[in-house]
Amino acid sequence: MKPERIIMGIDPGTNFMGYGLIKVEGTRLQLLTLGVVKLNKLDDHALKLQKIFKRTLSLIEEYHPDEMAIEAQFFGKNVQSMLKLGRAQGVAIAAALSRDIPYMEYEPRRIKKAVTGNGAASKEQVAGMLEYLVGLKAENEMLDATDAVATAVCHYLQKNISAEGQHHSGWKSFIKSNPHRKL
Numbered sequence: 001m002k003p004e005r006i007i008m009g010i011d012p013g014t015n016f017m018g019y020g021l022i023k024v025e026g027t028r029l030q031l032l033t034l035g036v037v038k039l040n041k042l043d044d045h046a047l048k049l050q051k052i053f054k055r056t057l058s059l060i061e062e063y064h065p066d067e068m069a070i071e072a073q074f075f076g077k078n079v080q081s082m083l084k085l086g087r088a089q090g091v092a093i094a095a096a097l098s099r100d101i102p103y104m105e106y107e108p109r110r111i112k113k114a115v116t117g118n119g120a121a122s123k124e125q126v127a128g129m130l131e132y133l134v135g136l137k138a139e140n141e142m143l144d145a146t147d148a149v150a151t152a153v154c155h156y157l158q159k160n161i162s163a164e165g166q167h168h169s170g171w172k173s174f175i176k177s178n179p180h181r182k183l
Contacts, residue, residue, distance in 0.1 A: 008065035009152030015040040018144030034145040056095035069155030114154035
C-alpha cells in the first residue's frame with residue numbers, strides 16, 4: 001500500500017452531492033477539501049447528472065485521487081427516487097472510471113459504524129468524530145459534505161483494518177491497541 005494516497009469520498013444525491021477529499025500519509029489523515037454541489041435549482045434531471053459528472057471530473061483533475069469511496073444507495077419506498085439516486089451514483093462512478101480510479105461502495109450504516117463505532121449514529125455524531133480524525137469543522141449546510149468525508153475515512157479504515165488483520169470493537173479498543181498512531 002502506498003505510504004501516501006488521496007481518497008475522494010462522494011455522497012451522491014439529486015438535489016445535493018457532497019464531496020470530500022482526504023490525504024493519507026502513513027496513519028495520518030488530512031482533510032484536503034470538502035463541499036456540496038447544489039442541484040436543487042435544476043429542473044432537468046439530465047442537467048443534474050451532467051453537473052455531477054463534470055464536478056467529479058474537475059475534482060479528479062485538481063486533486064488526483066488514488067481511490068474513490070461512494071455512499072451506496074439505500075432502499076426506500078419511492079422507486080423513482082431510488083432510480084434517480086442510482087443514476088447520480090452511476091455518473092460519479094463513471095467519472096472516476098473514465099480516469100482509471102478504482103471505487104468502492106459503502107452502505108450508510110457501515111460508514112457510520114466505521115467512523116463512530118455506531119451504525120445508527122446521527123450526522124452530528126459523525127461530524128464530531130470527523131473533527132477529531134481530520135480536523136473537520138462541520139456546519140449544518142455542509143452535512144452532505146461531512147457524509148462524503150466520512151465515506152472517505154470509512155474507506156481508509158476498512159482498507160487498513162483488512163491490510164493489518166486487526167479488528168476492534170470500537171474506538172476505545174482501537175486507540176488502546178494503537179497508542180503510537182497519530183490521527
